[in-house]
Amino acid sequence: MQDKRPTEAEMAILGVLWAQGPNTVRAVHGVLEPERSIGYTTVLKLLQIMLDKGLVRRDTAQRSHVYEAAVDRTAIQEALVGDLTDKAFGGSTASLVMRALSPERASAEEIAEVRAWLDGLENGGDA
Amino acid sequence: MQDKRPTEAEMAILGVLWAQGPNTVRAVHGVLEPERSIGYTTVLKLLQIMLDKGLVRRDTAQRSHVYEAAVDRTAIQEALVGDLTDKAFGGSTASLVMRALSPERASAEEIAEVRAWLDGLENGGDA
């Protein structure tokens, strides 16, 4: 099973799979190598470990196995944000958000985006 | 020097030092032990490592050394949030914030708090 909370390298791979959908090892490596200079077998090994942990699934029908993310992006993001909230912000989500949105870190556009989203929340009411 | 980004155990200790000010090893251990059941020498060792990394300072005038945080809480929080933004949200602060504030994670009070803070930002204008 998977205990949530992918490591840093695992997140990089999940990022590719979430963005591009199912991919072969070679394709994932192709995306990661330029920005991270990582070996092909390293990516392969990581994917095998992630398979073990249940973070990815794979289709071995072809010689080149095709991997796809087996965890929900939103769920992982929530777990990671929750973690950081507890570890560094005493459990206060509001503190974390204010720190994230401090004008040194966030652009005016991003702040406006959040603002608009909050307005939508109020009206829509959510599910 | 320090390369920013304390580990999990280090953050727990920094949390104590930030909240309570300078403290002896025994005092830090006293706070942490109940919630984390950690040995005294473990805390000591951690503090020594953190001293090496420049995360804390210490006063050795007395037999019981007194440690204090040597890094700014806000700066660390920003570094950690920035990290998570890059690793899990494709660099989009707005995405992170929306995930953090999703009504499943954040209370209505926290959302209201952020909203009020955003209103203040708009008027105050900031630097």
Added chain:
DNA sequence: AGTTGTCAACGAAGAGTTTCGTACTTCGTT
């Protein structure tokens, strides 16, 4: 002076992460 308690220092073990090299397999080309 001897005993007991408190403390810092050190070393080392165990777990988890990341990284590849090497070996073996499979397929297509010659």
Added chain:
DNA sequence: AACGAAGTACGAAACTCTTCGTTGACAACT
């Protein structure tokens, strides 16, 4: 059939993080 390219599997090394046991110093008390 032999060769080379492309793949997977495996094992192990190097790191980091966390944890604690042990040792030796110092102090306080009797």
